[in-house]
Amino acid sequence: MVTSTEVNDEHQFQGIRSFYNGNMPSRLRFCTNDLTESSFELPLIKNNGGQRYNVVTVNHVMEHLPDEPNRWINNWLKLTNNFLLVSVPIEKNPDKYSHHQYSYTHQDLQSIGEGIVSNNPNVRFIEDGLPVGVLMFKKDSLGHE
């Protein structure tokens, strides 16, 4: 099952609906949501039969949000019972042409990752083998829900 979300803009999903000629596979779902809203995860979990997701990916999104990385990552962790992958571009200054609100360095990400796990005893920070600009967390609750 693949669920794809985007900000409150249903328009974004019209292309894929027309691609499948109205016969969207049931394994593919789309939801609109605003990642910056409190309790944003509740409708997404409800959409998944009340279950958290095995894998949550958030690619090149965080740099578009205000400078509260710990808040965002902790929110996204609420969605998963196992893996969370977050990737951002590494840049010295926000790329304003791509609407970036904030920029991250590799050191920033390392510090953010360590801060997250220090406050979440059931979350591990996976570092080995990841490309620069990617954070991976593993939540040890799979099979206990």
Place this chain on the structure above:
Amino acid sequence: MANKIISLSKQISYKGLQQVKSRYVGTIRIKENGRAFLAPAFNFSQLDQDTYYKIHLSLLNSGLDVTLDDHRHIADGLFKQVFMAKHPGTSKVAFDASLRHEIFSNTYHLFIKKVKRLLSGQTLPYQLVADKNVSYNHTDLFSQVYHHTVNCIQETINHHGYSNVIDLGAGRSYIAALLDQIFKKMIKYWSHQPK
């Protein structure tokens, strides 16, 4: 600078864009190094889907390196991941301009069809070649990101027999279609592997 804007607008000949040009062409800017971009004030949600892709196509046809958002790189990375899965041992895969062109044009359905052909084992009708114009290799980055993503999926499949995945901020919806096609293939492949 003003001349460049006029030059660009002349190349945008699609009817759909012409209809909105009077409102939006003023937000199109060109940087000194030749990269074009749409200013933050540009509101895609006010455009219909066809017009949106025609704008992409028009800008790409202008011969400029267009920066609209990050998503083309994500799609490249996904596509590369499919290719690597089909051809293990391949160490270097990049994409030619025509492929990227399709991703951000109103022919993006063809791009997805090519992904399907690739997944079904058919040979693509063109060579995948390195894009020398890309200075920062987002394609490789996202290929690695999705490599790790599929590893995570594999682990949860091994544990549960299934995996559900959510991609937050997926952007243009073809990303979801690619994910769907890739994961379907991966899940089918893994289901035949010894645990």
